[in-house]
Amino acid sequence: MSEQRILVTYLTQAKDLQKKAEAIAVGMTVGSWTDLPAAKQADLKPYLGEAVGAQVLDTLENGESRGLITISYPVRNFTADIPSLLTGVFGKLSMDGKIKLIDIQFPEAFLAAFPGPKYGISGIRDRLGAHNRPLLMSIFKSCLGLPFDDLKTQFRAQALGGVDLVKDDEIFFADDRAPFLERIRAFKQIARETEAETGKPVLYAANLTGPVTDLTERAKRAVEAGADCLLFNVLAFGYDALHRLAADPDVQVPIMAHPALAGAYYPSPDYGIGTPLLLGKLMRLAGADLVLFPSPYGNVALNKEEALKLAEHLTEPTGTLRKSFPVPSAGIHPGLVPQLYEDFGLDQVVNAGGGIHGHPGGATAGARAFVAAINAVVAGQTLEDASSESAELSQALQKWGTK
Numbered sequence: 135m136s137e138q139r140i141l142v143t144y145l146t147q148a149k150d151l152q153k154k155a156e157a158i159a160v161g162m163t164v165g166s167w168t169d170l171p172a173a174k175q176a177d178l179k180p181y182l183g184e185a186v187g188a189q190v191l192d193t194l195e196n197g198e199s200r201g202l203i204t205i206s207y208p209v210r211n212f213t214a215d216i217p218s219l220l221t222g223v224f225g226k227l228s229m230d231g232k233i234k235l236i237d238i239q240f241p242e243a244f245l246a247a248f249p250g251p252k253y254g255i256s257g258i259r260d261r262l263g264a265h266n267r268p269l270l271m272s273i274f275k276s277c278l279g280l281p282f283d284d285l286k287t288q289f290r291a292q293a294l295g296g297v298d299l300v301k302d303d304e305i306f307f308a309d310d311r312a313p314f315l316e317r318i319r320a321f322k323q324i325a326r327e328t329e330a331e332t333g334k335p336v337l338y339a340a341n342l343t344g345p346v347t348d349l350t351e352r353a354k355r356a357v358e359a360g361a362d363c364l365l366f367n368v369l370a371f372g373y374d375a376l377h378r379l380a381a382d383p384d385v386q387v388p389i390m391a392h393p394a395l396a397g398a399y400y401p402s403p404d405y406g407i408g409t410p411l412l413l414g415k416l417m418r419l420a421g422a423d424l425v426l427f428p429s430p431y432g433n434v435a436l437n438k439e440e441a442l443k444l445a446e447h448l449t450e451p452t453g454t455l456r457k458s459f460p461v462p463s464a465g466i467h468p469g470l471v472p473q474l475y476e477d478f479g480l481d482q483v484v485n486a487g488g489g490i491h492g493h494p495g496g497a498t499a500g501a502r503a504f505v506a507a508i509n510a511v512v513a514g515q516t517l518e519d520a521s522s523e524s525a526e527l528s529q530a531l532q533k534w535g536t537k
């Protein structure tokens with residue numbers, strides 16, 4: 135493991151990108167190099183970073199070059215966790231002028247220290263018995279402050295429409311009117327009733343909240359209460375909190391990563407962390423079974439190339455890590471299902487809040503419209519054709535159109 139190296143790519147600008155890369159390679163590892171006596175150099179060499187590439191993309195008006203630099207770091211510099219990794223390759227560097235962390239490539243030995251998703255795409259599909267189509271998820275709109283009975287009614291309505299998963303709103307922390315364990319038990323009972331009626335199971339993703347020191351215990355209690363899945367605000371709690379939940383053998387449920395806070399990291403072209411790494415590679419490494427991210431077409435759209443790369447990182451072969459489900463989200467309505475299918479394929483979760491609850495016929499009709507749209511695209515049918523057999527889909531297309 136000690137001979138292996140981690141390759142890190144940054145987007146930055148400088149008069150001389152190669153020189154900047156060399157300075158970072160030293161500065162982020164042993165601190166100084168040329169000034170060290172030979173004996174000290176020999177001692178520290180195994181820890182020294184190395185500039186392995188500099189690629190100019192643009193020449194700026196001030197004469198500087200803007201481009202990609204790649205630095206290799208010895209694996210021995212890190213402990214097997216994401217806080218060590220991010221601090222080691224981008225900690226103080228993230229505050230040192232225009233520099234954006236774009237990608238990290240891991241050697242097998244480093245990857246092997248991370249268990250990754252416990253269920254992944256295949257485990258979730260097995261649990262639902264749904265293998266040949268995108269899954270469908272509905273989001274509570276909203277949760278905060280609502281009486282428990284209203285939430286039960288909302289849950290039943292969504293489940294009756296045929297969704298595969300229902301998730302809490304990510305801002306549902308103050309849940310005293312519908313406490314975490316009580317609503318897990320109540321929704322489980324409703325899920326049993328709706329499955330008896332529709333023949334379809336539905337999984338409920340409950341928002342896991344609380345002090346970070348209590349998370350594992352709360353997750354275990356959720357599992358004992360019958361939880362199917364946990365929603366988790368990974369960036370707010372930190373990747374390592376997800377890692378520890380995913381690695382715990384008693385937390386036997388899939389974990390769904392919400393991207394809340396991601397906008398504080400990725401939108402700048404010059405600073406922060408690129409989305410494919412932030413919400414793709416690192417979420418999977420930390421153990422997310424499903425990862426929500428802004429789709430390229432909705433109300434908080436992500437650049438399409440980045441969204442596709444992000445999904446690729448969640449699903450491409452990576453060591454022994456299971457694949458995470460891409461969940462392109464925000465502003466999704468049934469008319470977007472053909473585009474979602476074209477872009478993200480079979481292995482995705484179609485996810486909607488407003489696109490289900492805003493249906494003129496209510497949430498059950500909204501979910502049915504999505505089910506009809508998903509079945510249509512998988513069968514190679516147009517939505518227009520499918521809408522002649524689904525009044526709910528027809529109404530949805532009238533309301534939202536197909537773009």
Ligand SMILES: CSCCC(=O)C(=O)COP(=O)(O)O
Nearest residue numbers: 427428463464465486487488
């Ligand atoms: C920005 S990705 C997270 C999407 C999300 O959590 C959400 O509530 C989307 O709701 P919508 O009504 O836009 O489907």
